[in-house]
Amino acid sequence: MANRTGATVSMDVGDLRDDSTTRSDAGNEDARAPVFQVDDLSVYYGSFRAIRNVTLQVEQQQITAFIGPSGCGKTTMLRCFNRMNDLIETARVEGCVAYHGVNLYEPGVNPVEVRRRIGMVFQKPNPFPKSIYDNVAYGPRVARMKGDMDEIVERSLRRGALWDEVKDRLKSSALGLSGGQQQRLCIARALAVDPEVILMDEPCSALDPIATGRIEDLMEEIKTEYTIIIVTHNMQQAARVSDMCAFFTTEVNEKSDTRTGLLIEFDRTEQMFSNPSDERTENYVTGRFG
Amino acid sequence: MAQASIDRAGSTLTIDDLRGDRGRTRKEAVARGLLSAAGGFSILISVLIVYSLVRETWTFVTQVDWSLVWGDGWFPRRAMYDIKTLVVGSLIVTVVGIAVAGPIGVGAAIYLSEYASRRVRRFVKPTIEILAGVPSVVVGFFALTFISPELIQRFREGTPQQTMFAAGIGVGVLIIPLVASISEDAMRSVPRSLREASYGMGAKKATTVTKVVLPAAVSGLVAAFIVAVSRAIGETMVVFIAAGKSGGALFETNPFEPGLTMTAAMASIASGTDSVVGEALTFQSLFFVGMLLFVITLSLNMVADRFVRRVRHKY
Amino acid sequence: MIGGDAPVAITTPLSAGTSPEAVRRRLRGRRVDLAGVVLRVALLFSLAFSLLVLAVLLYDVVTGGWEVFASRFQSFMSGTLRFSAGESGIAQALRGTLWIGVFVVLLAFPLGIAAALYLEEYAADNRLTRFIDVNIRNLAGVPSIVYGILGFTIFVKSLSGLTGGRSVIAGGLTLAILVLPLVIITSAEAIRAVPDELRLAGFGLGATRWEVSRTQVLPYAAPGILTGTVLSLARALGEAAPLILVGAVVGRLGSNPGLLDLGSLDQRFTALPIVITYWAGLPQADFRALTAAAIVVILAIVLLANAAAIILRNRFESKRG
Numbered sequence: 039m040a041n042r043t044g045a046t047v048s049m050d051v052g053d054l055r056d057d058s059t060t061r062s063d064a065g066n067e068d069a070r071a072p073v074f075q076v077d078d079l080s081v082y083y084g085s086f087r088a089i090r091n092v093t094l095q096v097e098q099q100q101i102t103a104f105i106g107p108s109g110c111g112k113t114t115m116l117r118c119f120n121r122m123n124d125l126i127e128t129a130r131v132e133g134c135v136a137y138h139g140v141n142l143y144e145p146g147v148n149p150v151e152v153r154r155r156i157g158m159v160f161q162k163p164n165p166f167p168k169s170i171y172d173n174v175a176y177g178p179r180v181a182r183m184k185g186d187m188d189e190i191v192e193r194s195l196r197r198g199a200l201w202d203e204v205k206d207r208l209k210s211s212a213l214g215l216s217g218g219q220q221q222r223l224c225i226a227r228a229l230a231v232d233p234e235v236i237l238m239d240e241p242c243s244a245l246d247p248i249a250t251g252r253i254e255d256l257m258e259e260i261k262t263e264y265t266i267i268i269v270t271h272n273m274q275q276a277a278r279v280s281d282m283c284a285f286f287t288t289e290v291n292e293k294s295d296t297r298t299g300l301l302i303e304f305d306r307t308e309q310m311f312s313n314p315s316d317e318r319t320e321n322y323v324t325g326r327f328g
Numbered sequence: 329m330a331q332a333s334i335d336r337a338g339s340t341l342t343i344d345d346l347r348g349d350r351g352r353t354r355k356e357a358v359a360r361g362l363l364s365a366a367g368g369f370s371i372l373i374s375v376l377i378v379y380s381l382v383r384e385t386w387t388f389v390t391q392v393d394w395s396l397v398w399g400d401g402w403f404p405r406r407a408m409y410d411i412k413t414l415v416v417g418s419l420i421v422t423v424v425g426i427a428v429a430g431p432i433g434v435g436a437a438i439y440l441s442e443y444a445s446r447r448v449r450r451f452v453k454p455t456i457e458i459l460a461g462v463p464s465v466v467v468g469f470f471a472l473t474f475i476s477p478e479l480i481q482r483f484r485e486g487t488p489q490q491t492m493f494a495a496g497i498g499v500g501v502l503i504i505p506l507v508a509s510i511s512e513d514a515m516r517s518v519p520r521s522l523r524e525a526s527y528g529m530g531a532k533k534a535t536t537v538t539k540v541v542l543p544a545a546v547s548g549l550v551a552a553f554i555v556a557v558s559r560a561i562g563e564t565m566v567v568f569i570a571a572g573k574s575g576g577a578l579f580e581t582n583p584f585e586p587g588l589t590m591t592a593a594m595a596s597i598a599s600g601t602d603s604v605v606g607e608a609l610t611f612q613s614l615f616f617v618g619m620l621l622f623v624i625t626l627s628l629n630m631v632a633d634r635f636v637r638r639v640r641h642k643y
Numbered sequence: 644m645i646g647g648d649a650p651v652a653i654t655t656p657l658s659a660g661t662s663p664e665a666v667r668r669r670l671r672g673r674r675v676d677l678a679g680v681v682l683r684v685a686l687l688f689s690l691a692f693s694l695l696v697l698a699v700l701l702y703d704v705v706t707g708g709w710e711v712f713a714s715r716f717q718s719f720m721s722g723t724l725r726f727s728a729g730e731s732g733i734a735q736a737l738r739g740t741l742w743i744g745v746f747v748v749l750l751a752f753p754l755g756i757a758a759a760l761y762l763e764e765y766a767a768d769n770r771l772t773r774f775i776d777v778n779i780r781n782l783a784g785v786p787s788i789v790y791g792i793l794g795f796t797i798f799v800k801s802l803s804g805l806t807g808g809r810s811v812i813a814g815g816l817t818l819a820i821l822v823l824p825l826v827i828i829t830s831a832e833a834i835r836a837v838p839d840e841l842r843l844a845g846f847g848l849g850a851t852r853w854e855v856s857r858t859q860v861l862p863y864a865a866p867g868i869l870t871g872t873v874l875s876l877a878r879a880l881g882e883a884a885p886l887i888l889v890g891a892v893v894g895r896l897g898s899n900p901g902l903l904d905l906g907s908l909d910q911r912f913t914a915l916p917i918v919i920t921y922w923a924g925l926p927q928a929d930f931r932a933l934t935a936a937a938i939v940v941i942l943a944i945v946l947l948a949n950a951a952a953i954i955l956r957n958r959f960e961s962k963r964g
Contacts, residue, residue, distance in 0.1 A: 122847065148348030154348075155346075160840065166841060176858070180849065356854075366757035367766060369754060370827070374782060380796035436686070439686035454950075459696070462697070465881070465920050466919070466938050469935075504696070505693070562785075565883050591788050599893045625789075
């Protein structure tokens with residue numbers, strides 16, 4: 039099984055490389071502007087402040103990892119990038135999340151369009167109770183994308199490194215897939231609407247190590263085309279896959295006995311893991327805390 | 329089209345790129361508007377109910393000779409509006425109904441939630457739900473043609489066929505499923521850990537049920553009781569068919585006599601409204617009784633709702 | 644299932660000098676728990692009683708009405724209301740009941756499902772929403788005869804130009820409003836059971852709320868909604884009290900338009916539960932058999948609809964675990 043799937047991956051990489059060369063011609067290295075510029079961002083749930091005063095930027099075609107102990111606001115932070123926090127009624131955002139220079143929280147910005155451009159993969163694989171094909175076609179259909187749907191589905195499943203495993207049963211239920219396959223389907227589904235950014239919220243936490251490895255390989259492959267932000271509990275994972283790393287932690291508010299997350303350190307991943315500048319980061323990455 | 333609009337170089341994005349598809353945005357707004365209108369429609373219904381009741385009730389209340397509202401009997405066509413005749417009639421039917429449905433409904437619920445095997449439950453619960461679907465006219469006929477002659481008259485000779493007692497039993501039969509279902513919900517919401525704690529201390533099943541589960545579910549049981557009372561007071565057809573009096577009744581406290589309830593009195597005025605004869609306020613008295621019924625049942629339901637919430641809150 | 648006797652040995656201190664045999668005896672011991680047995684029998688009786696009532700009721704009406712079906716099924720179903728029991732039939736009643744069903748399906752179903760979608764998917768958790776929510780639950784508890792007063796005042800009197808007064812239109816509208824809260828409550832319950840992951844997945848892909856509702860929430864909740872709506876329909880078809888107030892004819896009805904005659908929808912009408920009420924009140928014995936036969940017809944309609952809905956729901960519930 040492992041051998042067979044391994045072969046599949048390398049084939050897909052070949053496919054992708056052809057594709058990616060054409061793309062990287064368009065944006066050359068020097069013109070690389072940040073995809074996201076986060077400025078003094080705070081998020082509240084009602085009167086409770088979940089994260090405060092975060093400033094960071096996310097570069098194009100890189101993997102940025104958010105790490106930190108539970109409750110430090112990593113997921114909240116991630117959901118600011120595609121306005122998923124809007125779905126929580128009491129959530130309120132202060133500060134600025136600029137996406138290519140446009141503040142996502144500016145009036146007039148349509149969260150639906152934001153989520154089309156900035157895709158999301160969730161902690162628990164959540165395929166629709168429909169066929170594999172319909173799962174992938176869902177996004178393009180609601181976005182009324184033009185083009186041959188079969189082609190879009192095939193391309194997305196290939197990018198999601200799932201095509202060879204499912205090409206003969208596209209019409210069967212997505213719920214029949216294994217957990218790892220379901221998660222790759224969710225990634226393929228997110229890629230189908232042709233987003234620029236993929237947000238991943240602990241995408242491997244429900245998966246076994248082999249399935250996790252496959253997802254990590256997949257991330258490595260698609261980062262030539264997409265900007266990826268991943269929240270993870272797993273420091274080894276962050277060290278393995280990410281280019282940039284942001285460490286969050288919590289501070290206890292004495293008065294209300296609540297915890298607010300804040301950004302401690304944001305740096306290149308190698309730097310962060312080999313020579314962190316903050317003691318708290320060091321304690322966390324060396325496993326002394328958290 | 330969508331692909332082309334993505335700017336991977338990154339510098340030229342403007343807010344117009346993030347406004348989204350006009351058509352879809354408009355569709356969303358239309359959907360939201362229509363669905364909110366549907367959601368708000370229930371308020372309109374409440375307003376219409378109150379409006380329907382208030383006008384004629386006001387006419388009745390302001391014009392009636394109040395000495396006639398507390399007299400010997402309810403004969404609206406002869407301007408006798410003794411309200412206590414109807415209220416006591418409703419009360420008798422309700423008490424009999426609850427006496428039947430309370431123990432039977434709660435008992436069935438306890439058995440289903442605490443004793444019955446999965447297989448029994450799978451078969452019995454749907455059957456009780458089917459019982460809940462029996463229309464009240466059917467139960468009324470059953471009370472008149474079976475409960476009364478085969479049960480009541482057999483045990484108590486000389487009883488008329490149409491009595492408040494027969495109607496009460498019919499109402500009881502009608503509300504058994506309601507009591508059973510609310511009580512079962514209440515008992516199911518008692519956490520397993522409480523039962524296990526009791527067994528863990530060596531308590532018997534009967535002790536666990538009576539001393540642990542029932543007290544923990546008491547809010548839900550109270551709610552079931554109140555909802556049942558409200559439903560019994562509001563039940564019309566069983567009483568209209570089986571309790572015997574139409575048109576009017578003298579004040580009567582013996583359940584083994586024919587009688588009239590608030591609901592049955594309304595139905596009998598209405599079934600004669602083609603040619604309303606008699607005193608001028610006959611028609612308005614219907615609304616007056618309706619208002620009284622509405623206020624009583626609404627208050628009961630609101631109290632019951634509070635108890636149901638308490639159950640949800642607790643666990 | 645846990646048996647009648649729960650383990651009793653746990654609290655017995657082993658150090659109390661009991662011999663191994665004594666302990667073994669106590670552990671095995673099945674003392675007869677008389678109170679427990681009595682309680683259990685009493686509870687079982689309650690349950691059996693509920694089922695017995697249903698059985699006796701069915702037996703009573705089926706045997707009572709059987710003769711009518713055996714001797715003149717055709718003329719009973721197609722005949723009109725007459726003075727003579729031997730010639731009477733339920734054609735007019737069936738027509739009224741059919742049209743009431745049509746009104747409920749066309750009005751209460753879409754309106755109720757839309758309101759449920761609003762409450763579960765759209766409405767913010769604020770005072771207004773909570774008020775609407777409480778209001779709907781209270782409406783569900785309002786006695787049906789009070790809805791009759793609404794129907795009379797609004798549909799028969801105020802809107803008589805539209806409904807034709809005491810017509811099947813007024814009756815249908817009234818019953819549609821009567822079951823609306825029920826449709827909303829059951830649909831909302833079904834919608835609430837839709838897993839949140841599906842919604843998040845839809846939103847995450849850039850679907851609008853309506854698109855998520857239409858493509859994910861409604862399909863998933865469909866079996867539950869269908870069950871609730873069918874139960875509501877059955878309830879409406881069995882109702883009599885509001886129709887009496889709206890002016891259904893309790894007695895003889897002269898006209899007998901065809902089942903699908905749209906032109907006479909604004910005319911006087913009757914319905915199956917009303918005819919049952921009328922016949923049940925007649926003193927002649929031969930009308931008793933007729934009443935039983937009419938009851939068999941309405942039970943067939945209502946109970947079959949209920950049973951179908953319940954079976955459907957249970958099948959889906961067990962399928963989803």
